Amino acid sequence: MRHRLLAAAVLSTLAMPAFAEDSALHCGKLFDSRSGKLLGAHTVVVRNGKVAEVLAGRVEAVANATAIDLSDRTCMAGWTDLHVHLGSQSSPASYSEGFRLDDVDFAFRSVGYAEKTLMAGFTSVRDLGGEVTPHLRDAINQGLVKGPRIWAAGKGIATTGGHGDPSNGLNDRLAHLIGPPGPTEGVINSVDDARQAVRQRYKDGSDVIKITATGGVLSYAKSGDAPQFTIDEVKVIVETAKDYGYKVAAHAHGEEGMYRAVAGGVTSIEHGSYMSDRVMALMKQKGTWYVPTLYAGRFVADKAKIDGYFPEIVRPKAARIGAQIQDTAGKAYRSGVKIAFGTDQGVGPHGDNAREFQYMVEAGIPAAYALQAATIHAASVLGVDDQGVVEAGKRADIIAMPGDPLADIGNVMKVDFVMKDGTVYRTPTR
Missing domain, CATH: 2.30.40.10 (Urease, subunit C, domain 1)
Structure with missing residues (x-):
């Protein structure tokens, strides 16, 4: 209901484009x-x-x-940015805002973020996690607000305690109030849970499935790279996603979790910080795409130097893992892994997405290839041939x-x- 109210509110306040003629x-x-x-x-x-x-x-x-x-x-x-989070943007207040703000607050913010993204040249995005984004997608498609074409994952799929478990960091009282999250909330612990979680994303109106195959940098948890799914769980997610015409993107920093995700058949690896030769060889064998998100790595490494920007449990991960991604991207390119464009904006500021091209070139990726990564390669990752x-x-x-x-x-x-x-x-x- 809140999102319907949002759409009605912005309809009368945003000026739409001047013309759409031949x-x-x-x-x-x-x-x-x-x-x-x-x-x-x-x-x-x-x-x-x-x-x-x-x-x-x-x-x-x-x-x-x-x-x-x-x-x-x-x-x-x-251009297409294959990894954004239009419902949020990093700041020192991000961790407390989850307790103070409602979904409708994040939805209003997302309207401005979407417009900035479009005006920067990104006519399509894949939003890999955010419950407000499917509603933003619909508002854009209906002409209510300005923004890129969106493929929305909705809630990502995680394991208990993993990157994407919404109860991480809660005290006992709050954890008791909400109860242990399950497949409906995107948290699984078995192959049966995995099927249910994908089917729930279908029910919620998602366009793509996102899993967190390893720990994450910004989640309130100690490990940023531990594996978080079995290969069987990944395979069931991929197989069930295929039933609904979905592709699967896997957030992954650590080597073992990344290998399991590729072996399980995901379409793309996101971040890939500690990607090994073993993982690269399997990615080339299976045709798996790599979306490096160099911007996010650079951003969190820089912010980790600032006292108070991140919680202390997050800060060492940001300093260590973030700095690794650019070197990995250059090595993956030289190895022949297929690379597509993504920034993880929402970590960094929306509208600054194109800076990723500069970081790709700094990593040793030719400018022409970087531009292809955001155009024809991105279309291949999405599974479309009309853009x-x-x-x-x-x-x-x-x-x-x-x-x-x-x-x-x-x-x-x-x-x-x-x-x-x-x-x-x-x-x-x-």
Whole structure:
């Protein structure tokens, strides 16, 4: 009910895009996410929310289409961030806010976070944990608020005491009041529980399943890398998810839990801090994707240096595990593991997602590959073929920025044109 009230409240307060009409985008350069190459001038014709034609050169006077001059900019497919949490954003108050705020408070915050994400060039996201996000997804799809297309996991699936157990850190009185969480709350301890938890996510309206295969950095628990599922439990989650057309993403820092998740058939490993050669070999064998979330690693390592930002039980994990991820990403790329783009924003500030590209390049990943990671690779992880490339018949998700991001990856921070499904949400101010 609270979320329905939220949608009604924001409807009258947010200005929606100025137009969603047929367009002819005159692009100075066009990044081809299939080849990873930057092409010369092209005209992209958009009709009914889809790319109708992609024409070489500048083609004037396209019939019944409004011209949009991006001749001094680089165009490309809208980006996808495969790991966000739009219902929250890290701060020193984050741990106490869970006791003081209601879901509707987080829902109102998520509206602003979603808009910032879209305006930064991210036309799609995969939200891997947050009960308000399925409702935010629906509000965006209904045109009530501005934001990216969302694949929402809802509540992640954990084990007792693991990363994602909502009772971690509670005193005995509070723990007694809420009772031990079970599959309905996303906490399992058997293969039967695992099936029930996935089915509950289906009932809740999730689009993807997220499991916490190891401990986590920011959870109120000592271990950040201990394994938290058996292989049989992971296999049952993956098999049950397949029944509903779901893919499974696995949060994982530690080596053993990561190996079990890959062996169990998950689609992607998130974070992967202590990924070993053994895990990389299995990922390549099974075609498992890696979503490094370098931004989150850098962010928590920096904040761990600040007294009072994290609880003391969290601080050493943030300092130790966060700093490891960037080195792992470079090694995984050189090893041939498939990499897709994700930030874990919600840990860091929403709207700053594109900084992940810079961290990927610093890790030794070529700029072209990093851009592919957020376009065509991300579409593969999601299991869709209608986005991630600027081609006839695909969604008209197109962004543009001044400068050449292949020559200077810092240009990704300058996005000033955003189109999603043919609707323009941001235009350059010249």
